[in-house]
Amino acid sequence: MATPDAAPRPKPVEAPVAIDIRKLSLTYRAADTPVLALSDIDLQIRAGEFVSFIGPSGCGKTTLMRVIANLVDPTEGTVSVNGMSPEEARLRRAYGYVFQGPALYPWRTVRRNLTLPLEIMGMSRQERAARAEKYLALVGLQGFENKFPWQLSGGMQQRVSIARALGFEPGLLLMDEPFGALDEITRDHLNEHLLRLWERTQVTVIFVTHSIPEAVFLSNRVVVMSPRPGRILEVIDSDLPSDRTLDVRETPAFLDIAHRVRVALRAGHSYDDE
Numbered sequence: 001m002a003t004p005d006a007a008p009r010p011k012p013v014e015a016p017v018a019i020d021i022r023k024l025s026l027t028y029r030a031a032d033t034p035v036l037a038l039s040d041i042d043l044q045i046r047a048g049e050f051v052s053f054i055g056p057s058g059c060g061k062t063t064l065m066r067v068i069a070n071l072v073d074p075t076e077g078t079v080s081v082n083g084m085s086p087e088e089a090r091l092r093r094a095y096g097y098v099f100q101g102p103a104l105y106p107w108r109t110v111r112r113n114l115t116l117p118l119e120i121m122g123m124s125r126q127e128r129a130a131r132a133e134k135y136l137a138l139v140g141l142q143g144f145e146n147k148f149p150w151q152l153s154g155g156m157q158q159r160v161s162i163a164r165a166l167g168f169e170p171g172l173l174l175m176d177e178p179f180g181a182l183d184e185i186t187r188d189h190l191n192e193h194l195l196r197l198w199e200r201t202q203v204t205v206i207f208v209t210h211s212i213p214e215a216v217f218l219s220n221r222v223v224v225m226s227p228r229p230g231r232i233l234e235v236i237d238s239d240l241p242s243d244r245t246l247d248v249r250e251t252p253a254f255l256d257i258a259h260r261v262r263v264a265l266r267a268g269h270s271y272d273d274e
Helices: 061-068 086-091 110-120 125-138 154-166 184-201 212-218 246-250 252-267
Strands: 017-028 035-046 050-054 076-081 095-098 172-176 204-209 221-225 232-237
Touching: 017 061, 017 204, 035 061, 035 204, 035 232, 050 061, 050 212, 061 076, 061 172, 061 204, 076 086, 095 154, 110 125, 110 154, 125 154, 125 184, 154 172, 154 184, 184 212, 184 246, 204 212, 212 246, 212 252, 221 252, 232 252, 246 252
Parallel strands: 050 204, 050 221, 095 172, 172 204
Antiparallel strands: 017 035, 017 076, 221 232
């Protein structure tokens, strides 16, 4: 467990703004009645932050991430990603995206799944091999390079997915409930592993989750969203120790932050006991 006088994780207050969202709204056009999915979102995320979006199903967490990734366009407002439009950031491969499932090709080995985006980018065979070795080691999968996805556990498959997203070395990592389908023990292990990985790479992370403990454990800040139309109810800072382990979840500081998240969710009539 982190000691009581452990230094808090440094906040990147002097870092440049990586994600800048201003007055963003999104309405889905439908045959009958338009659906307002996001309403009046203002949010700035600095480079090197780990920020979680939390809220009830259908509140627009994933939609907001998809706007950042240029997978869907907002109806109103502006978004910039490291000073670029979302489209330019996508074309420049400025972010990695980790989906809810691993999305691995079963006929390709672990190494060849990881290097697929690098092949598409035209990277040399030598550089692809070096990146595969580096990032498989980073996620603790040395020795599994020649295995196929069906030979790995669910947690190991998701680690391959994370390594693949990091393989082209983006400055931003978008993670859409990557551990939601895993058992609690595996999820806890990957939470710790992801935290150490983030500390080593200092990549900016946006993380969608339904889990209050997961959001509080991982994040610099927790963005609490309302039911549809998705709005930001509150942004809650975390100053837990930088060397935190899962034991920190039993401390008063952790429980206090988790309580603040619950109160914010309840205030938005979106609390769902998990």
